[in-house]
Amino acid sequence: MTTAVEFHQIRVQYGQSVILDGLDLTIRDGDFTCLLGPSGCGKSTLLRIIGELLEPAGGDVAVLGTPPEQAWHKLGYVFQAPRLVPWRDAIGNIVLGLQLRGLPGSRRELRTRAMEAMEAIGIAHLADRPAHQLSGGEQQRVAIARALAVRPRVLLMDEPLSALDVQTRRRLREDLVTLWRETGLTIVFVTHDVDEALVVGNRVIVFSPKPTVVLADLDVDLPKPVDTASARFAELHDRIVTLFGSGTDAVEELTGRAS
């Protein structure tokens, strides 16, 4: 399997605070890789570096074999908030992504392509709905369709489900896994939820709280859709939680319950 992203000796610091220091990491092409860790450990920062929205203080990054500044047009980005523009309807937001990316075609052709992305996510019926009339889950689906419409090689997702209710989150997790299996897209998914990482990812990279180091790099061999009641799931879950020790804030954050 080829490499999608390669970090070498990455250093990131905000003021005096060092977030990442000498991080080495490789993300494989075609994987659904979850970057899992507590808040402030630098997992979203890594995503920003891949997307060339942030420059590291030191180290090298290669995205699809090139520096990030030459690869940005091969990426799709989904943020924690949907970040839809309120002056366009749902399909208009997806067309906006295509227009910004500079894809050729008339407005009608772009709308057709946007509609294909909406159909792939199962939200074609929302096309003409004003952005502010969509529910949180619908807005995030539009944001995912907007990123997919530009047909990226790598899809970057920065805690895209964290602001959604439990039901919506569960449905979207399943949809994301289906999407990944059908398209073979490389997905890099940031989360601070152990269950979520194990349900969606086929690889989970676990980061420690600051000063950040990689605590574990797990290949998740659970069959999809993942049975969260299975013994193997519980085993992997416990293995990750144990890495943070017992009774820590990180465990509470990663599992969503007080330990």
Next chain:
Amino acid sequence: MTATPETADLAGVRATVRKRRSRGSLLLAFAVPMGLLVLWWWTSRSARPVDLPAPGLVLQRTWDLLFGIEADQSWTSFARIIVAVVAALLIGAVLVALARVLPVTESLVGSIVLPFLNSVPALGWAILGVVWFGVSNTSVIFVLTLILIPFCMVNLWEGLRALDPGLQEMGRSFTRSSAKLLVRVQSPMLIPYALAAVRLSFSVGWKVALIAEFFGAEAGLGLVMNRARQSFDTATVFATVIVVLIVVTVAERAIFDPLARIAARRAGTGAI
């Protein structure tokens, strides 16, 4: 909480009080101006027309200036203000964009040009306008534009400061083209601020236009007022003020209010 007879009664009383207050407020808003009008009419009967002209005469002159024999004076002022507002918005936008795109110019634009334009009085520009451009359209539009530029700049500057960083980052994730970001993401976010700038400039423009035309114009409401002053025609002075009041109010209610509602609906409260 379930409604008991007591709470239902209380709600009913509150609704009645609200209705009465609303009626009272409407009555007051109507009665006070009507009372003043009657007082004006009553006082004018015993006053000299040069001190206080009769409302009927002022109404006649107002009609003349809006739709009658001198309507072209009002619409000349109107046209000059529109040209100046557009020019001020464009120049203000260029200056603010310059400060944004070339940070080296930010101090020059923000600390020198803006305070300078802000502090020179309209009268100063009006005299200079006549000296440089003579008694002409150019002179009036020059004065208006220079006075209105700071209003446009301040509004657009605030708009740029308030640009949603999340939406901008979303835009950057799709493109590295500053032009595309400006046209597709930033400009729509700035529309409410540009609209506020136009709205403010339009009403301020009338105040300034009258001063500029008073000194350096061959037509316009300012000239009408100057002539009225020379011939002690107080009715026309009153009528000029009322024309400005009517035009600004109609523009506010019929154009700017609906546009502001559309802009607010389109812009929402920022990124969703």
